[in-house]
Amino acid sequence: DAKTTQPNSMESNEEEPVHLPCNHSTISGTDYIHWYRQLPSQGPEYVIHGLTSNVNNRMASLAIAEDRKSSTLILHRATLRDAAVYYCISRPSSGGGADGLTFGKGTHLIIQP
Amino acid sequence: GAGVSQSPSNKVTEKGKDVELRCDPISGHTALYWYRQSLGQGLEFLIYFQGNSAPDKSGLPSDRFSAERTGGSVSTLTIQRTQQEDSAVYLCASRHAGTFTGELFFGEGSRLTVL
Numbered sequence: 001d002a003k004t005t006q007p008n009s010m011e012s013n014e015e016e017p018v019h020l021p022c023n024h025s026t027i028s029g030t031d032y033i034h035w036y037r038q039l040p041s042q043g044p045e046y047v048i049h050g051l052t053s054n055v056n057n058r059m060a061s062l063a064i065a066e067d068r069k070s071s072t073l074i075l076h077r078a079t080l081r082d083a084a085v086y087y088c089i090s091r092p093s094s095g096g097g098a099d100g101l102t103f104g105k106g107t108h109l110i111i112q113p
Numbered sequence: 114g115a116g117v118s119q120s121p122s123n124k125v126t127e128k129g130k131d132v133e134l135r136c137d138p139i140s141g142h143t144a145l146y147w148y149r150q151s152l153g154q155g156l157e158f159l160i161y162f163q164g165n166s167a168p169d170k171s172g173l174p175s176d177r178f179s180a181e182r183t184g185g186s187v188s189t190l191t192i193q194r195t196q197q198e199d200s201a202v203y204l205c206a207s208r209h210a211g212t213f214t215g216e217l218f219f220g221e222g223s224r225l226t227v228l
Contacts, residue, residue, distance in 0.1 A: 034216075036217075041221075042219075042221055042222075043117075043204050043206070043219030043220050043221050043222050044156070044204075044206075044217070044219050045219065046216035046217065046218075049216070087155070087156075102158065103148070103155045103156035104155045105154065105155045106155060
């Protein structure tokens with residue numbers, strides 16, 4: 001899996017948009033970008049994934065740079081319940097080995113009321 | 114329930130004892146993963162099962178760790194002769210293997226404390 005780099009922590013205010021960056025400069029053309037988040041005392045949960053085009057779902061949006069070396073997870077209107085650790089992972093679309101996701105330390109998002 | 118179920122949710126044991134952790138994946142999910150998360154750390158991959166294929170054990174930290182999956186469903190992670198450094202949250206996840214990019218569904222984990 002290509003290595004990803006994320007800030008250790010970020011802080012935002014409630015009801016404001018949040019942009020969580022991720023660098024994946026060694027990503028290959030067939031690697032997908034996945035985002036998961038982990039709420040306190042819970043297992044991680046899937047947020048969104050994409051390949052080249054920007055993606056939207058009910059939880060968030062994923063903006064992928066044209067060169068695919070970075071991406072940004074966008075929470076359009078943060079709530080206190082969005083306080084969590086956010087993990088950015090890139091993985092190949094073809095199989096091999098465990099095909100599991102390698103989770104780094106992620107970004108600890110703090111939401112201020 | 115419809116989600117991944119893990120038991121026990123909490124386990125306190127003495128150093129040197131064996132422990133078993135159980136994972137009941139989502140019905141129909143053929144791919145099953147075990148991860149370990151130490152305090153303040155990311156997730157460490159341990160082992161992966163896919164259908165009837167031989168499991169990928171490349172993440173197991175020592176031969177004290179083993180896992181099996183019976184009937185392609187329930188999985189048990191066994192840690193023999195536990196050590197204090199084994200203290201962590203052990204997370205299980207499953208996935209519908211039909212889509213490689215499919216999302217992983219995680220259980221809430223089993224918190225292991227070795228005294």
